Amino acid sequence: MIQVRNLVFQYNTTTVLDDLSFSLNKDETTVVIGRSGVGKSTLLRCIVGLVRPTSGSILVEGADITAISEEELNLIRRNFGVLFQGAALFNSMTVSENVAFPLRQHRNYDKQKIREIVREKLSLVDLEGCEDMMPSELSGGMKKRAGLARALALDPKCIFFDEPLAGLDPIIAGDIDELILKLKKVAGMTMMIVTHELLHGFRVADKIIMLHEGKIIATGKPAEIVESDDEYVQQFLRGLPDIRSISG
């Protein structure tokens, strides 16, 4: 569904992403892992068109989104749903208004139909009864669920998660894991999850991509990554400290 080809992203003189090529296949969940600051979120932002890469191409169903106008990109983005790290709910709107927002912008549904869809999406993420709450009244986990309901509002073909478990306790994080697995079953959509939480990543992934110093150093099914010969992959999986940083 999405093909990334020779993607390079430079910030000032620093190369954040260095010649990345991979694809996000239809109905597959791809988890991008790697240390904090390795460029995972930047990669996600490139794919959803929030930042333009320095070079390379990103093909979404054949259209190169790096070479099209913002207006054309907006049309393609209607097939995307994104759950941001902090959920990015609109603080001036209630939960139901947040979920209804993309529908009001892009669909000519009447109020009744919008209300039904909002109820359905909130039920999918187990947030029934929270329609009239403001984002400031929600806990971290509830915010993520509400953000997910909004991301699902337009029934996107592809959904992106940026550190979905950041700032959540292990039990709530487990709930979000379950929710992602439920979505895989119910909605059957292409997913890309950026995380440094290994347990979570391996639990939900069909395919794992590991980034290190801007490059892909391992890619494959979770079992293949576990058996990787790469020294750094093993160090990361076992959570071993960086010898150089200790001795340095």
Next chain:
Amino acid sequence: MRRSLEYLGARLIRFFEATGEILILFARTVSSCRKAIQNRQNIMKQMAFMGVGTLPIALLMGFFIGMVLALQTGYQLLRFNLEGIIGAIVGLSLAKELGPVLTGYLVAGRVGAAITAEIGTMEISEEIDALRVMGVDPVFYLSMPRLIAAVFMVPIIVIYVNAIGIIGGAIISATYVGVGIQSYFDNLFDSLTFDEVFRGLLKAMFFGGIVATIGCYKGFKTTGGAEGVGVYTTQSVVLSFILIVVFDYFLSRLLL
């Protein structure tokens, strides 16, 4: 020496970059006005915030400006037995200069700061990114309603400020300067033409545009968390003040 030149050069480049970015944002905002009807709810909301919300304090300001103006000029005019022209002086000063400029300042402080703080907070909490990935242009959704609301509401506020200022001036004129209300208004209407009031309102439209554009620009540029919101909000108000003064001179020359 070389370091100073490099510093100066970098500042100059930054200045031209910022000017370009502001002009591009303004052009994109104006261009998105053709779809204004689709965003009418937001436009109405902004009009209420800018107009209705600002009016009470604007009226208070206008009333006291009118009184101070009559008090200061009246005192000087009395010395030369020229107090009969006080109505013209208060009316012309308010309509041509003080009404639009001081309302522009008031709107910059109240509305411009609120625009930057709101958009800046949205920027740092990824709400602007969320808009973009939902296929909603932040310029269309956030800038356009604020520009339209400011361009229409600031002149309307100025009309009220002028009116209440003239009334304040009349009170002082009658009680302190010794020029009766009738004489005050006769003199005022003899001197003040519709053209002059209109030119003042035209300036007010420009000032509204400046406040909205700078407020949105600084909001979209906000980085650095809560501290950044404070910094950019201050920058927004200061820059709006400066641009209002500069544009006031050039517009006055143009509309003289």
